[in-house]
Structures are given as structure tokens and as C-alpha cells.
Amino acid sequence: MSARPPVTPAGPAPVRIDVDHVSRWFGNVVAVNDVSFTVGPGITGLLGPNGAGKSTLLHVMSGFLKPSAGAVRIGDEPAWLNPGMFRRVGLVPEREATYGFLTGREFVRLAAKLQQLPDPEAAAARAIATVEMGEAQDRATGGYSKGMKQRIKVAAAIVHDPQVLVLDEPFNGMDPRQRLHLMDLLREMAAAGRTILFSSHILEEVERLADSVLVIVAGRLAASGNFREIRRLMTDRPHTFRIRSSNNRELGAAMLAQPSVSGIELDDGAMSVRVADFRGFTRALPKVARDRQVTLLEVAPSDESLESVFSYLVRR
Amino acid sequence: MNADIVKLTLRQLAGRRRTAFMVLVALLPAALAVAFRAGGEAGPAEWTSTRLLGGMVVTMLLPLASLVFGTAILGSEVEDGTAVYLLARPIPRREILLSKLGVAWLLTAAYVVPSAAIGGAIAFQGAEGWGPMLAGFVVAILAGSLAYCTVFAFLSLLTGRAFIAGLLYVFIWEGLVTGLFAGTRLLSIRHAALGLAGFVGDASPDVFDPDLGGPTAVFILALATAVAGWLAVRKLQRFEIGESG
Amino acid sequence: MPPGTEHAGSIYDLGYRPYDGPRLGRRHAVRTVYVESLRAAYGLGRRGASKVIPITLLVIGLLPAAVHLGIAAASRQDVDIVKPEDYSSFIEMIIALFVAAQAPELAGRDQRNRTLSLYFSRAIERRDYALAKLGALVSAMLVLTLVPQTVLFVGNAFTTTSALDYLRDEAPDIPRVLASSLLISGFCASVALAIASRTSRRAYATGGIIALFVMSAAIGGILDATVGRYGIMLSLFDLMTGATYWIFSAGHEYEVPTGLMFAAVVAITAVSVALVLRRYERIPA
Numbered sequence A: 001m002s003a004r005p006p007v008t009p010a011g012p013a014p015v016r017i018d019v020d021h022v023s024r025w026f027g028n029v030v031a032v033n034d035v036s037f038t039v040g041p042g043i044t045g046l047l048g049p050n051g052a053g054k055s056t057l058l059h060v061m062s063g064f065l066k067p068s069a070g071a072v073r074i075g076d077e078p079a080w081l082n083p084g085m086f087r088r089v090g091l092v093p094e095r096e097a098t099y100g101f102l103t104g105r106e107f108v109r110l111a112a113k114l115q116q117l118p119d120p121e122a123a124a125a126r127a128i129a130t131v132e133m134g135e136a137q138d139r140a141t142g143g144y145s146k147g148m149k150q151r152i153k154v155a156a157a158i159v160h161d162p163q164v165l166v167l168d169e170p171f172n173g174m175d176p177r178q179r180l181h182l183m184d185l186l187r188e189m190a191a192a193g194r195t196i197l198f199s200s201h202i203l204e205e206v207e208r209l210a211d212s213v214l215v216i217v218a219g220r221l222a223a224s225g226n227f228r229e230i231r232r233l234m235t236d237r238p239h240t241f242r243i244r245s246s247n248n249r250e251l252g253a254a255m256l257a258q259p260s261v262s263g264i265e266l267d268d269g270a271m272s273v274r275v276a277d278f279r280g281f282t283r284a285l286p287k288v289a290r291d292r293q294v295t296l297l298e299v300a301p302s303d304e305s306l307e308s309v310f311s312y313l314v315r316r
Numbered sequence B: 001m002n003a004d005i006v007k008l009t010l011r012q013l014a015g016r017r018r019t020a021f022m023v024l025v026a027l028l029p030a031a032l033a034v035a036f037r038a039g040g041e042a043g044p045a046e047w048t049s050t051r052l053l054g055g056m057v058v059t060m061l062l063p064l065a066s067l068v069f070g071t072a073i074l075g076s077e078v079e080d081g082t083a084v085y086l087l088a089r090p091i092p093r094r095e096i097l098l099s100k101l102g103v104a105w106l107l108t109a110a111y112v113v114p115s116a117a118i119g120g121a122i123a124f125q126g127a128e129g130w131g132p133m134l135a136g137f138v139v140a141i142l143a144g145s146l147a148y149c150t151v152f153a154f155l156s157l158l159t160g161r162a163f164i165a166g167l168l169y170v171f172i173w174e175g176l177v178t179g180l181f182a183g184t185r186l187l188s189i190r191h192a193a194l195g196l197a198g199f200v201g202d203a204s205p206d207v208f209d210p211d212l213g214g215p216t217a218v219f220i221l222a223l224a225t226a227v228a229g230w231l232a233v234r235k236l237q238r239f240e241i242g243e244s245g
Numbered sequence C: 001m002p003p004g005t006e007h008a009g010s011i012y013d014l015g016y017r018p019y020d021g022p023r024l025g026r027r028h029a030v031r032t033v034y035v036e037s038l039r040a041a042y043g044l045g046r047r048g049a050s051k052v053i054p055i056t057l058l059v060i061g062l063l064p065a066a067v068h069l070g071i072a073a074a075s076r077q078d079v080d081i082v083k084p085e086d087y088s089s090f091i092e093m094i095i096a097l098f099v100a101a102q103a104p105e106l107a108g109r110d111q112r113n114r115t116l117s118l119y120f121s122r123a124i125e126r127r128d129y130a131l132a133k134l135g136a137l138v139s140a141m142l143v144l145t146l147v148p149q150t151v152l153f154v155g156n157a158f159t160t161t162s163a164l165d166y167l168r169d170e171a172p173d174i175p176r177v178l179a180s181s182l183l184i185s186g187f188c189a190s191v192a193l194a195i196a197s198r199t200s201r202r203a204y205a206t207g208g209i210i211a212l213f214v215m216s217a218a219i220g221g222i223l224d225a226t227v228g229r230y231g232i233m234l235s236l237f238d239l240m241t242g243a244t245y246w247i248f249s250a251g252h253e254y255e256v257p258t259g260l261m262f263a264a265v266v267a268i269t270a271v272s273v274a275l276v277l278r279r280y281e282r283i284p285a
Helices: A054-061 A083-087 A104-114 A120-130 A146-158 A176-191 A203-209 A227-235 A248-256 A278-291 A306-315 B003-013 B016-026 B028-039 B044-080 B083-087 B093-124 B130-158 B162-180 B182-187 B189-201 B214-237 C025-041 C048-075 C084-090 C092-112 C116-120 C126-159 C163-170 C173-196 C202-226 C229-234 C236-248 C258-282
Strands: A017-026 A029-039 A042-047 A069-074 A089-092 A164-167 A195-200 A212-217 A220-226 A239-245 A261-267 A270-275 A296-301
Touching (some): A017 A054, A029 A069, A029 A212, A042 A176, A042 A203, A054 A069, A054 A195, A083 A089, A104 B003, A195 A203, A248 A261, A248 A270, A270 A278, B003 B093, B016 B028, B028 C202, B044 B189, B162 C092, B162 C202, C025 C126, C084 C126, C084 C236, C126 C173, C202 C236
Parallel strands (some): A042 A195
Antiparallel strands (some): A017 A029, A239 A270
């Protein structure tokens, strides 16, 4: 099926989301800590480990949590205490539950009616076709698989062709084909000037889809901007390597003289090398080892997990 | 009122097991009335108004039915997270609340009024001036169910354990406390509803003698409905989704 | 994996080792379910909001004893307002609300979260689980019924003119208080659990339990006044009171033999326990 919403590049003016010094705390726990950014047209990924505050931030942005400090504006409207903004905003919540007794078609049609669309029937049919749920549309949503529920939720969120689409972990439970399909759909909407924001804890999803990313760690904005640029910053950061060799002491002394190395610590049997310039180090190490006749037994990065990348970005 | 929300809510509440159980309970007053007639006891006016309608229908059936429907219209949706599909739409929250509340009121009244009317009509036979008295109870049930449903709907937005909290209000506050301290009857929907029934039905005090007078009762019911309704709308406007994540 | 690239498969030794120490076994597992359920019945180890309702009910259940002792202390003479055999009928509504509120808490949570299969795949068996839950609710009810009785008894001993005389006179009541509390606790807990174990929806279970107690009392009362004296046997509250009077051999106003009411309580308890066990034998997990 190839029916897609008629994508009109000359749609209404693009809408930006402005997050201005937003914090949100629950009792003593700070879930979002003084975050500011602006999201414009195109696809933006909100990336962060589980529990980083992604959902809290999305809820604040969609008016389902009051910011403890700061404010969110969607276009020229506030997000808090303003359900009217949903004329231009579509929301795909993370929780799986749907009204289990409604069929897929009824569920999307209800959304269309609540949006006060002139022809809810046609709008629902179009949205359902867009997510390729035509075959299952007359079955009760209670019997849907995870991926089907996810797609029918997307259909309900895009039924009014919103200028802004916010999705909380949209790829959860989808199989690879459905995942690619939703990615295509989001790309098309973005190409038509829509503002799309989705959250994910999976780096690869964000990398494949997002034009720009927001990295959130422990409630704070750790990085933002173009994905490749952030990737480069991550690669260029100081690394730490664990090295074992036939003669740690001699190799260490020689490496310390290299400009790419900023420090060395020796402990029994291994040494850990702090590297300022990744590329320079990778070129220098084999050369130095060969010159000194030292056999390298092990070279391993000691801080390569995503969390360590995040924590580095936060510490900076 | 929003027709789509009304329709949705009606479908949400149409659980078969619950409906069957509640229909059985609704038949109780009629069954008891038949038993009373079969017993051939004297004093149908007093028994029917004070014990059957006042003692059972208004003090138990009415608050329990209101509690079931009043907490169900929003409570389960909030619990399983589907509320977001209504709230993430450009519809004033007042409209959502009033539509849902209307359904709760409608169902409670549709449930309690026939039960009271049938039971009352059977048991009242032979009593003098029972028509107006029964009408008084019907009016009291209509006003009382609106007040109860509104209060319980607000409660369900406030806490996940609204049902048991409502039971505590009905049985501890209205059942025990108002029996011990007369002044607390001013904060009781049950006593206001009974007062309204006596006032509208123009019952003779030696047959049915509620604690509150008509104007006080009307004022209390109106105030409870208005305040709880305003608070519920306010709470729904400031509705926040789960604190996890 | 893209074609053309080749990787030998490997499994890394992450240092996981099977547990080969001693296992505490089924008995310990059952006791753990019992203890944790008993704590849950009063919201211990849960957040503050879960404590509010059980603790409130426990406190209200103490009020008759407190009022009695207050009057006794103020009047400086022996008073006989609240007698031990009447206590459970004073707080019958509290008792019903407690099981209506907390039985779904014990039985529903594991069904709602679909964690029953985790229990049944351990050393614990279905019957063990059901009995542990039942035992926990009975124990929680014993706390609710015995604490006020203890306060009343000790308080009476202290406020009376001669504590020793009081103890000598009232000592025979102690086993009766224990027996009647155990009977009422077992009765309410098993009836409530028989209902609560049937649904994972808390509101349904709570509503069903309270409706059973309250409606049966209403029907029993009205039938008793109209159709015949055995109508009162339909009221769970009156059955509890009658059975208690039978244990105390106390005077009463019931027109049916209290021994019969006692027998009815025992029979309903037995049927309810059987229903609970049957439910957990068959529940899909």
C-alpha cells in the first residue's frame, strides 16, 4: 500500500518548540535540571540513557507536567494549561494502553472527531493507510501486538496532520520493517516542514533518523546540535587506554614523551594511558613499541560505554 | 457536553460482569418490598420511607452506585494511561469532565431511580399520600446522585484509591460520625438528600423525619456539587502524567 | 551481518556462576510471602499513602475503647459501657472496610502485575501461596480486633478500684476474647479473599466485599423484621455478633440460637477457604 498523506511543502508556517530554562523536580528528586533549547522543523532526536529525564521533559513539553521552573512554548503558545495547542501538536505517548474495546478504525476516528476535523471518516482512513494498518483496522485494539498498537497510536497522533509531532520511544516493540516504515514516514513529514521530536535510548535509532540531537543525561542537557558534530566531539575527547606489554616501564616512559599522551599511571602488570589526541596516539603507539622492542600484549579502551561518553560530556 | 466522549464513556462502563451484579443489587428493594407486603405488617408509610427508601436506597444504594460510576468515569482511564488520548486534544478540559460526569449521573440515576420507584410503589400500597413522598425520594436521588458523583469524580482525580476513600466517607463519616455529632450532618450528602426527600415529599414528621430542612438541604447539595465540580475541572486542567521516567 | 564478513562465534565468560550454597527451601519461602503480605496489609515498607487507610481504620477501631476508658477515668468509678463481647459489633463496619480495602491489596497486586508465575516457578506451591496470603490477612485482622481488646482490658485493670479483683474476675474472658477474635478474623479474611482473589481490579474487589457485608446486613435486618426470625441469618454482621455472644455465653436479643449462628460462621469460613484454595489451584499463571 502506498497511500500517504498528500505532502504539501507549501503548508502552514513551521512551528518551533522553545524550551526555556525548564526544570522539573518531584519532591527531592530533580528529573529535569535547567534545560534550554529550541527545536525547529526537521527531525530531532532526544537521546539519553533510561531514567535520564527524557519522558519527564517530553511531558513538560506536551503540557502534561508543569515545569517547576522555566516555560515551554509551542510556536507562540504556552504548553502548560493550554490544551488548545493540540490543534497543531500530535502526541504519541509511551504507554502501550489503548481503549481495548475500540477497533483500530474507531480509535483513530475518535481522535479525528476530538480534533473537530470536518471529515473525520476520511481523515481516519488516510492516517490508517499511512501507517499501513488497513488490514487490522476492524479488529479490537485490545488484541493488537505491541508494534500494531504503536502504529495505531501514531495514526491517531497524525490524524489532524499536525505541525508538530512528539513521540515518546516510538520504536519500542516494532519489528525492523515497521521501524524502517515509520522512519520513512517521519522523514516525509519532516521534509514537508513539520517539527518532529522523538525520544530514544538507542544511539543507532537517533543516528539513522535525526538531523539534530539533544543528549540528556541525569536531567541535564549534555549535548545538542548536529549528530555528526557531536560524534566528532565524542571521538576527539580524551580517551583512556589500558595497555599491557612486555615492558610497561620503558614503553610508558617513551609514550609520555609523545604529544598525544597527557598522562600515564602504572600499576602491576598494566598501565593506563590518558590520551589527548586519539588519532596521534593510534599512530604513535605501534611505532614507539617497535622502536623500543616492546611487545604489546593488550591495548584496550577502558571507557567506551555510552554512559562514559555521556558522563564525559556532562563533566565538561 | 461532547457526544463522542459520552459515547466512549458509556462503552467503557458497559462491563458485563459488573452490570449483571449491579442489576441483582438493584432488584433488592423490590424484593424486600414484596417480602414486606407478604409479611402483612402495619405502617407501610413509615417502613417504606424511613427504612426502605431512606434507610436502604438513599443511605446505601445511592452512594454505592454513585461511587462505582463516579470513580469509574476517569479513574480507570487515569490508571491505565488511556486518559492521555482525550487530554491530548484541543478540547477544553471542562467539556471532558462535564461529559463524563453527565454519564456517571445518568447511569446512577438510571440505576437507582427505577429501583426506588418500583420498590417504593410496591411497599407504599395502602399508605396515605404516598405519591408525593415517592416523588420526593426521586428528586432527592436525582440531586443526591449528582452531588455524590461529582465528589467521587474529584476524589478519583486526587488519589488512586478513590474507591476505598469514598467508602470511608460514606460509612465512617456519613454512617458513624454524623450519627454521633449532629453538627457534622451539614457536611453529609446523605442527610441533605434525606432532607430534600422529606421537604419535596411533604412527609409528616411521625412517618419520616429527616434531620435537615429543605432549604438547608438544597443549599448543601448545590454547594457540594459546585465546589467539587469546580475543583475537579481545575484538577483535570492541571492533570499531570506519571512521575516515572 | 553483512555477507562477506566472517566472525567466529564466541561466548564470553563474564564470571557468572550458578548458586550452589544452601537453599532456604519451601518453608522459608512460604514464611516470606506471609510476612511480606502481613506487612503490606498495614502498608509497612510501602509508601506513605498505602499506610493511611489501614492505620486510619486501626485508630478508629480503638475509639470505643478510648471513649470507654476516658469516661472511666473521668468518673472515677467502675463503668461498664463497652464490654468485650460487644466490641466487634461496635467496630463491625471498620472490620468490613479493612478487609474490603486490604484483601484486594494482598490478592490483586500479584495478578495485576502478572507476577504469580514468578511465585509458582519457585519452591512455593499454589496452595502454599494461597494459605500464606490467607494467613497474612487473618493475622492483620487479629491485630485490628485484638489491639483494642487489649487496650480495653489493660485500661480497665488500671482504672478499676482493685486491679487484682478485676484480673481474677475477668481472666476467664481472655480465652473467649482470643477465640472470638480468631473466629471473626478468619471469617472476614477468608470471605474477603474468596472475592478478592477472583479479580485483579481493585475497585471491583473492594466494591464486591463491601457490598456483600452491607447488603447482607440490610437484607437480613429487613427480612428479620418482616418475613421471619431466620432472616437475620443472612446478615454477616449479625452472624459475627451472634457467634461472639455464643462464645461468651452472653445474654442477647437474637431470636435464633446463637449456637446456630456460630455454626453458620464456621461453615461459611470453611467454604470460603475452599473457594480461595480452588481459585489458586486454577488461576492461570
